Amino acid sequence: MTGTGIRLTAPAPGWAIDADVVVVGSGVAGLTAALRCTAAGLRTVVVTKARLDDGSTRWAQGGIAAALGEGDTPEQHLADTLVAGAGLCDEEAVRTLVTEGPAAVRRLIGTGAHFDTSATGELQLTREGGHHRRRIAHAGGDATGVEISRALVEAVRDAALRTIENALVLDLLTDEHGRTSGVTLHVMGEGQHDGVGAVRAPAVILATGGMGQVFSATTNPAVSTGDGVALALRAGAEVSDLEFVQFHPTVLFLGTGAEGQQPLVSEAVRGEGAHLVDADGVRFMLGQHELAELAPRDIVAKAIMRRMREQGAEHMYLDARHFGAAMWETRFPTILAACRAHGIDPVTEPVPVAPAAHYASGGVRTDLRGRTTVPGLYACGEVACTGVHGANRLASNSLLEGLVFAERIAADIAAGGMADSTAAPRPAAPADPAALPAEPAGTVPLPLIAPEARAAIQRIMSEGAGVLRSAGSLGTAAAALETVYEQARQAQDQDGSGPGKAAVPGVESWETSNLLCVARVLVAAALEREETRGCHWREDRPERDDTDWARHLVISLTPDRRPVLRRTATAAFPPVDPGPVAPAAAGRPTTPPPADAPREP
Numbered sequence: 234m235t236g237t238g239i240r241l242t243a244p245a246p247g248w249a250i251d252a253d254v255v256v257v258g259s260g261v262a263g264l265t266a267a268l269r270c271t272a273a274g275l276r277t278v279v280v281t282k283a284r285l286d287d288g289s290t291r292w293a294q295g296g297i298a299a300a301l302g303e304g305d306t307p308e309q310h311l312a313d314t315l316v317a318g319a320g321l322c323d324e325e326a327v328r329t330l331v332t333e334g335p336a337a338v339r340r341l342i343g344t345g346a347h348f349d350t351s352a353t354g355e356l357q358l359t360r361e362g363g364h365h366r367r368r369i370a371h372a373g374g375d376a377t378g379v380e381i382s383r384a385l386v387e388a389v390r391d392a393a394l395r396t397i398e399n400a401l402v403l404d405l406l407t408d409e410h411g412r413t414s415g416v417t418l419h420v421m422g423e424g425q426h427d428g429v430g431a432v433r434a435p436a437v438i439l440a441t442g443g444m445g446q447v448f449s450a451t452t453n454p455a456v457s458t459g460d461g462v463a464l465a466l467r468a469g470a471e472v473s474d475l476e477f478v479q480f481h482p483t484v485l486f487l488g489t490g491a492e493g494q495q496p497l498v499s500e501a502v503r504g505e506g507a508h509l510v511d512a513d514g515v516r517f518m519l520g521q522h523e524l525a526e527l528a529p530r531d532i533v534a535k536a537i538m539r540r541m542r543e544q545g546a547e548h549m550y551l552d553a554r555h556f557g558a559a560m561w562e563t564r565f566p567t568i569l570a571a572c573r574a575h576g577i578d579p580v581t582e583p584v585p586v587a588p589a590a591h592y593a594s595g596g597v598r599t600d601l602r603g604r605t606t607v608p609g610l611y612a613c614g615e616v617a618c619t620g621v622h623g624a625n626r627l628a629s630n631s632l633l634e635g636l637v638f639a640e641r642i643a644a645d646i647a648a649g650g651m652a653d654s655t656a657a658p659r660p661a662a663p664a665d666p667a668a669l670p671a672e673p674a675g676t677v678p679l680p681l682i683a684p685e686a687r688a689a690i691q692r693i694m695s696e697g698a699g700v701l702r703s704a705g706s707l708g709t710a711a712a713a714l715e716t717v718y719e720q721a722r723q724a725q726d727q728d729g730s731g732p733g734k735a736a737v738p739g740v741e742s743w744e745t746s747n748l749l750c751v752a753r754v755l756v757a758a759a760l761e762r763e764e765t766r767g768c769h770w771r772e773d774r775p776e777r778d779d780t781d782w783a784r785h786l787v788i789s790l791t792p793d794r795r796p797v798l799r800r801t802a803t804a805a806f807p808p809v810d811p812g813p814v815a816p817a818a819a820g821r822p823t824t825p826p827p828a829d830a831p832r833e834p
Contacts, residue, residue, distance in 0.1 A: 236411065236469040236607075237792050240404050241746060242678040243738050246417055248430040252278040252395075254646060255416055255434040257402045257461065260290035262614030262635030263440030264385035268344070269643030271394050278432050279396045280418055282441075282456045285389065286382045289442045289454060289615065290632070293378030294499035294567060295361055296371035297341075297636075298629035299334040302358045305366045307331040314630060317363045317529040318623020319767035320783050321474070323806030326620035329601055330630065330637050337636040338370060346384035348372045360504040361628035363529040369629045375499055375565045381632065397426065401740050402441070402460060405468040405610065406431060413437050413609025416464075421740060436646050439465060439597060439605075439612040440639070444751045448590035449688075449695040452481055452497045458744040459751035461616035465597040466750060466790040467679070470607045473618040473787050473807075474595030475751070476758040479626055479768045480700045481591035482533040483509075485584065486548035487575060492691070495589050496571040498551055500628050503527055505564065507553035510583060511540055514552070531625045531768040534588040538700050541587070550583035588700050592631060594622040594768065595758075598787065600809040603642035611646075613638040620806035624767025679794070680721040682749050683734075684741035690717060690748050698756050703773040707760045714753050718794075750790075757796045758786050 256267045259281035270277040281288070300310045310331040315322050342348065348370045349357040358367040372380035389396065399421040406415040415433040420426045441461030445453025462472055483503070485496040503509070503526040508516050517540050522528035528536075537549050553561070558580045561569045572579050597605050597612040599619050605612055613619075614635040621634050682690075697710025724735040736742040764778040765771050783804040788796050801807050 236405075236407055237467055237790050239467045239679050239790065239792065239794060241467075241738075241743055242681050243403050243417065243419065243743070244429045246429050246431040248426055248428075250278065250430075250432055252276045252432055252434040254278070254436045254438065255280060255432045256438045256440060257281075257416065258288060258440030258442060258614065258616070259285045259386070259396075260288035260440060260442055260614060260635065261381055261385065261632050262639045263288075263438070264389055265341075265636055265639035266438050266440060266613060266643050267394055268385070268388055268392065269640055270646060271392055273643065273647035275646065277394060278434070279389065279394060280400050280402055280416070280432065281396065281398055282401055282460070284398050285386045285396060287454065287456060288382075289378075289457060290635075291378045291382040292452065292454060292497070293381070293632055294375040294497055295501040295504075295629050296359065296369040296377045297338060297381075297632040298361075298364065298368050298627070299338045299370065299633055300331060300368055301335050301338065301356055301370060302367055305368050307334070309366060310334070310368060313364050314621070314627045315623075317625050317627035319531075319625055319777070320779060320804060321623035321767065321785065323620025323623075326601060326806065329641075330621050330634060333637050333640075334633045337633070337640060341381065341384070341636060344384055344388050346372065346381050348377075348380070349374065359501050360527060361500040362503065362524070362527045362533060363627045364527070369501065369504065371501065373566070374563060375501065375567045377632070397432075401743060402464060403429070403743065405437065405464060405607070406433070407468070411608065413607060419740065419743070435609055437610050438603070438642055439610070439616050440614045440635070441616045443593045443615040444748070445590045445593075447691065447694050447748050447752050447755070448699065449492045449691040450484070450495050451493070451590040452484055452495060453590070454494055458748050460744070460747045461612065462596055462754075463747035463750040465605065465607070465610070465612065466754065468607050468610065469789065470605045470610060471598045471787050471789050472596060472754065473598045473785050474624070474758070475593065475755045475788065476762050476769045476786065477594035477622070477624050477767055478590055478755070479530055479592040479594055480534045480588040482530055482537050482588050483551055483586040484589035484591075485572065485575065485577075486587045489547055492688070496568075496575070497591075498568055498572075498584060498586055499565070500530070502551065502553055502565060502568065505553075505556070505560075507551050507556070509533070509537070510550050510552050511544060512546060512550070517549075529625055530628060531770075534700060534768070535770055537586075537588055548585045548587040551586045552583040553579055554581065554583070556580070590699075592626055594618075594624065594626050598807075598809055599638075601641065602645040603638050604645070604809055606809055611642045613642055624769060679746060680718070680725040681736035681738060681742045682717065682721050682745040683736040684745050686717050686721075687741075687745045687748060690714065690745070690752055694752050694756075698759055700770060702759055702769070702771050704760065704763075704771075705773070707756055711753070711756045711760065714749065714756060717749060718753070754788055754790075754796045757798060758788060761786055761798050761800075
């Protein structure tokens with residue numbers, strides 16, 4: 234796999250450090266991978282966009298799914314995951330997740346994470362949508378992500394692991410053989426470094442989280458701007474299934490004009506018995522699915538949207554008044570506080586809810602060891618597409634996926650996964666930044682998108698590629714996004730001599746450029762998939778089509794920045810081939826990491 238030659242327009246690196254592994258992101262996936270790599274004796278650097286605990290993990294309310302309860306088995310967890318994935322899960326990947334998941338959760342507990350337990354010390358487990366058993370472990374009632382983040386950040390600091398906070402990663406560095414040799418990044422005026430620099434490493438692990446900020450309303454934090462997917466596309470990596478964006482069905486409705494991160498009302502609230510009702514108090518999920526309010530998220534989101542459309546309503550309601558004050562205060566204190574902060578008391582009134590962008594089921598294509606199609610580049614967590622989620626993620630499988638595949642990546646690197654390459658040995662870090670390799674021949678600076686375009690991109694995506702999609706809405710969105718891009722290109726070409734003014738390199742323009750990149754690819758994929766499946770709902774193609782569409786879309790970027798899509802021949806998740814540089818890395822390994830692979834930080 235060769236790179237596209239496309240790079241963000243940025244100053245040359247003014248400083249450089251050396252490492253064996255650089256991890257980009259500090260959620261459950263990134264910090265788990267970093268701790269395991271460090272335990273294996275690898276010089277590991279964590280780069281994160283804000284503070285160590287500012288990623289998506291800390292916002293996870295419901296919990297982490299694993300077959301930990303009496304009577305539950307990995308096979309039952311597998312079955313629920315496959316049903317939610319609507320025929321597009323890779324069964325090998327799911328089996329890996331559910332069989333290795335329980336031990337991974339126990340290792341997380343060993344790292345210091347404290348989950349809610351009963352008086353006898355057993356884990357308290359709840360249910361969420363799509364699960365037929367109570368298998369969701371939670372912490373602090375509805376603050377699971379906060380607790381997991383706390384434990385991992387504390388472990389990272391105890392291990393004296395090198396971290397670079399407030400840093401936006403820009404692009405992948407590659408050597409003359411086309412394999413990974415590090416990243417460029419910009420530190421935002423905080424910490425030991427400042428400005429654009431580089432971390433040289435033969436292994437890069439992308440754990441950058443999602444891209445929810447591509448929509449106007451989302452549950453994702455402000456840092457979730459698709460940076461990892463955009464970087465991977467520019468580096469020549471393949472992505473898959475980006476059209477499958479999960480819209481969480483129960484997000485606190487703050488008004489039609491509300492933008493940015495919206496408060497989530499966890500699925501666990503329904504797991505404990507809350508009901509979805511319309512303005513007349515009618516439970517409209519009854520008869521829609523055998524699990525009613527606990528149906529998979531795509532089914533619940535569609536039912537809410539249909540009811541809203543039928544009644545001309547802006548939202549539905551979640552009624553949990555029967556919980557009583559004591560249960561709200563002990564089981565869901567975070568959600569209770571968020572609702573009350575917006576003038577709603579769920580103890581005495583139903584909570585207004587509507588779907589909002591929540592999770593990207595697709596992402597950078599990987600094998601079962603987290604390897605992408607670019608040699609030396611790994612991905613895990615929401616930025617990755619492992620094949621686990623298919624067309625729709627099962628509730629609370631995300632934290633587990635981050636844990637399991639982060640451990641597998643670390644095990645692969647520690648076991649010498651980099652050593653099967655025919656590439657030349659990595660040279661020592663340069664003594665000064667001037668000795669860093671020059672940009673490869675043919676490198677093309679990407680037209681930067683002005684920060685002012687961010688709101689326009691989000692509006693275009695919400696209107697044309699939101700929960701309800703059609704050929705017409707997607708075509709309109711594609712044309713509007715192309716206009717945004719062309720205006721930026723023309724401004725760059727005019728070099729200040731024309732009416733448009735080129736965007737200045739900086740964090741806001743780089744983020745907006747990443748958003749436009751992933752938006753264009755997502756819309757192209759959604760246009761191509763002419764069916765309704767999982768969380769991809771085409772109003773003009775309302776039926777699931779297993780004859781033509783029980784298969785994946787694989788996407789790459791050409792040097793002229795066009796997304797190229799290919800459809801796989803079957804529903805089987807395609808093998809990952811990093812190309813001739815590392816021929817031994819091709820294919821999907823079916824064996825777990827070595828038994829003696831490092832597990833504890």
